[in-house]
Amino acid sequence: MSRLGTRPLQYVVLVGVAAIFLAPLYWLISTALKQPADIYQWPPAWWPHDLTWENFSLAWKAAPFDRFFLNSTIITVVGTAAKVANAVLTAYAFAYLRFPFKKVLFTLVLGAMMVPGHVTLLPNYLTVASLGWINTYAGLIVPGIGSAFATFLMRQHFLTLPSEVTDAAAVDGAGHLRTLWRVVLPMSQPMLITVVVITAVEEWNNFVWPLIVTNTADMRTLPVGLLILKDEEGLANWGTIMAGTLLVLAPMLLIFLVAQRYIVGGITQGALKG
């Protein structure tokens, strides 16, 4: 650490690392804004000469991106709300209420984390089919709203809250749901935001389940729609495909810029304490 010669070298490496992670994103954005002539030339144009939105309207024409966007938004908002509600209510019950065989039940909840999602694809498809939910929002959302990890995080957090506060609420005659809403949740805000953001990111990025459970273009989500766009354009029109890709990524990039400390905090906490 004391050797002076290593410090400049470390900066060179640091800049190199930044370049490796930024370059693909720069290439995505600049290609989406380039004229075809700039994309299909060699050596490549390192920046767009004339900015154009044409690629976005071409992507919109090739596939119903407005519909994909709507579907992704519905699934992310409703799915996240339901899953976080499940996590909070289950965590509250396990942290504050009495019930016979509570420990066994909690182990059952946590045990769901041991079941790899990919293994459940076929049976869940058949279950959803027998419920008549193929190609519906219910089929897209419901199988994913069970919560084990977020329940675990929330419960651990509830147990760290000072008991005086919840006791005081109970003495004041507040019912459990009131205590949860007025006392426990406001005191758990950072953890709650973390859980919401991580869940929303997962819902938005989910790929294999929407791919399997939907079968018409108007029910597809953005990540699946992107696969369709790519197959349709046949890799011949990179400008259009990159514009579509940017539409999929942009909302998550925005959320990341705004909430990255919650995401980072939640992930390191889950890893180091879990």
Add this chain to the structure above:
Amino acid sequence: MTALDLPVRTHPDERRQVASGNQEQRRRRRREYRLFALLVAPNLLVIAVFAYWPILYNAFLSLTDWNMIAARPTFVGLTNYANILTDPAFHKTLWITLVFTGLIVAGSLVIGLALALLFNQPLKGRGVVRTISFAPHILSGAAVATIWLFIFDPGYGLLRALIEPFGAEPPDWMNNSDWALPGLVIVYLWKNVGFTALIYLAGLQGLPKELDEAAAIDGAGTWTRFRRIKLPLLAPITFFLLITTVIGTFQAFDVIAVMTGGGPGDATTTLSWSIYNEGFQAFNAGRAATLSIIMFVILLIVTAVQARVMERRVHYK
């Protein structure tokens, strides 16, 4: 309040009930049970139907032959297991899965730790670079795969522009059975080393400084201190990352689906791809369920090993 209070936390109602037995208290307890059931039921129901039931359902389906069109599955006993376990194509799939997983685990541990050591130096801008390197982790795998498909494009891709100045010919990555798998590994590493680095960095920052300083005073060099002090102390984190990366990589799907579709030929057909392929392209429920059970058992063993090691760690702490 001390940490010891935590596990025995109870509702204040319970503490007030020293003299138990009167009716009011029994009614209150019943109300509490009912509320508990009400709050927990939706979550438990979804978990039961969509996480536990699938295991039993898979086990049943794996004993049948069914194209999902016929009215009901035909029972065939262990035929699917016998066929799959002796099938050279399955052996290749398993081998590809192991190579794929091994490369990603080794790559993300080594590169992730190297990045964490870099981010742990007092450099200006290290926080920004750490955030940048982590960003791909939260991006859609399908979208990331599409970007890299363009980067790998042999005609107009970014990688061609980087490789050509050195006089080398760029491969046709995703259409070449020798290059497709390494290409996928590059994409997964790009997407996930920022996560590994983040966890390692948290670990490094939690290490006691005294040991390192004492060793430095005793004349131990940077490399010796890294190998003899930091690396052993980071072992639990390395182990955690190893397990989670194995579990995640075994189920890798979106990047494969977008970039190769298991091909060219079967060059990138992993266990996760073949489950999808058997179930949703060949409509062979029996074989897909059998492959699912095989994956479940493999990952269950991995998780069990983790549980055992973690338990020991806690005991000896």
